[in-house]
Amino acid sequence: MTDQTDIPALPVTFRPGRTRAVLLGAGVAIFVVLTVIALLIPGLSTGERTSFIFTGALLFGVLLLLSRPKVVADEAGVTVVNIATSRRLAWAEIIQVNLRPGDPWVFLNLSDGTSLPAMGIQPGIAKAQAISDARALRALADARTPQG
Incomplete structure (x- = not known):
């Protein structure tokens, strides 16, 4: 038997908050690090720099999807x-x-x-x-x- 005080008010959203924070934090960190690396390494072509940044964005997108x-x-x-x-x-x-x-x-x-x-x-x-x-x-x- 469920006590009425145990029932949360509606609407209510359940989501893994800590997991989401870790995933989004890691995604931002990965994107920033790869972007900084792309901009700081001398001798990279525009295409190579773009691929670094694109890879960071792609990894961020995957982690964003996992936090959904x-x-x-x-x-x-x-x-x-x-x-x-x-x-x-x-x-x-x-x-x-x-x-x-x-x-x-x-x-x-x-x-x-x-x-x-x-x-x-x-x-x-x-x-x-x-x-x-x-x-x-x-x-x-x-x-x-x-x-x-």
Whole structure:
């Protein structure tokens, strides 16, 4: 049974904040370092300098893409944004919210018999926060999913 005080106010967004900060910080650092190297090394052609900067931008883009995951819950349902996909779910579609020991992120068991990874809640760097977020999402799903 879920206590009403455990249920967060909607809308609420769950995302791995520390992981996101590390990825974006690393992306900026990589881009800046490669750009500075491209500008400071004497004797590089314009094409070589451009390729250094392009490589930095490409690596930043990859890390930006990896920092994209989030789970947004509102009154109508949940939007799960993973690295390359986004899916909108009604509350009734979510049967169970799982974060088992060793799981890389939360999995949502759905009414169609499938399971959807919700990468916006992941215990990698901030395990306690991920557990808290998973419990909050579970409480929201339990409160809004018809029992039957």
